[in-house]
Amino acid sequence: MKANEWIEILEKGLGPLPKDERDGVISYYKEMIADGLECGADEEEFVFTLGNPVDVANKILADNGEKIFSKNDGDCAYENADTQSPTQNDGAWIRGLIAIPLYALTYTLLIILGSLIFAGGATVLAGVIALPFSIVEWASGTVINGAGLFGISLSALGVGLALLIGSIMAFKSATKLNGKINSWIKGERKA
Amino acid sequence: MDVQLKRGLLDVCVLSVLKDGESYGYKIIADLSEHIVISESTLYPILKRLEQGKFVTTRTAEHNGRLRKYYMITQKGKQKIEEFLQDIDEFFKVYDFIRRQN
Incomplete structure (x- = not known):
């Protein structure tokens, strides 16, 4: 040259x-x-x-x-x-596409868990309301009925509380999972 | 040799050449070549850096019907050589310490 x-x-x-x-x-x-x-x-x-x-x-x-x-x-x-790198976000739409069934899953989960929370709350409420009735029944002489109702309302209280706490925790996890899917679509590293 | 280390070293080498008197690109490389490997493309950013840092000044003079850029060391440039020598003294103390352990 x-x-x-x-x-x-x-x-x-x-x-x-x-x-x-x-x-x-x-x-x-x-x-x-x-x-x-x-x-x-x-x-x-x-x-x-x-x-x-x-x-x-x-x-x-x-x-x-x-x-x-x-x-x-x-x-x-x-x-x-x-x-x-300009390619950093190139996969976003593909990730979005993959995420549709994931979203369907997590939202369904959230709805189910929401209903469970409601059910848990209702059961606890039922237990709380039934408890005084059972005591009144018991005290007024119908011991077997009263004791049965007392047992049922205590069980309802326990089961309802367990359901309530369990589903609230699960609901939180599902919300986090949803957030992770969100950031994954946006292509953030810590997805 | 480590890139950063060599870069700093080359800066001082060029200043050291200029301490003997003004010089120009081709001659700086020629004068240095027996001591350290330096290419034309390596020298360019060094001269530019030294000029911007006011370690050297320049003048353009005619030579054989064309222009040639001459570089002259400044007081600040001479000071940089002194600082380098002091740093190296400290460096050698650490060097001795490291050598003792190996």
């Missing part, structure tokens, strides 16, 4: 740089080549030792990007918005 060609490719590669910046690089390499030739180097050989002009241009562009971001004094010299 001749020097002119090499410089031309370099200049093209430096396109995104501001003009004065680009001119600085070009004159640096032109001077370098001229000095090399002046010292008796073979043109093509010397240009070869300078490396691939595309690589040289890319390296300068990268250095320049680094400089722009190091102005912030941050630790994130290369954390340019442009360098973040």
Whole structure:
């Protein structure tokens, strides 16, 4: 490759740089080549030792990007918005599609658990209401009826409470699961 | 050699060359080449950095019908060499300590 060609490719590669910046690089390499030739180097050989002009241009562009971001004094010299993978959210619609049956499942679960909470609450209420009746019955002489009702209302209270607490806990878990599906669709890492 | 370490080292090497008198790109590489490997594309960002940090100043002069950019060390540049030498002294104390344990 001749020097002119090499410089031309370099200049093209430096396109995104501001003009004065680009001119600085070009004159640096032109001077370098001229000095090399002046010292008796073979043109093509010397240009070869300078490396691939595309690589040289890319390296300068990268250095320049680094400089722009190091102005912030941050630790994130290369954390340019442009360098973040644009493919990060490409799978969102596929995930959304997969999530439809998942949503169906979790919402059904939530509805069932909601009904169970209601049922648990109703059972507890029934137990609480029946309890004084059983005591009154017991006290008024119908011991067997009273004792039976007392037992039933206590059982209702226990079963209802267990149902209530169990389904509330399950409801919470199901809500969390729903949230996880949400963040998974959005492509967040901690899904 | 570690990239960061070599980068800092090369900065001081270039300053050290310029301490002997003003110089230009091609000659800086030629003067350094017997001590450390440095390519044209490595030197460019170093010179730019040194110029921006005011460790060197530049002038452009005509040479054989073309322009050549000359680099001269500043007081700040000389100070950087001194700081480097002091750092290296400390570095060697740590080096001795590490060597003793191995």
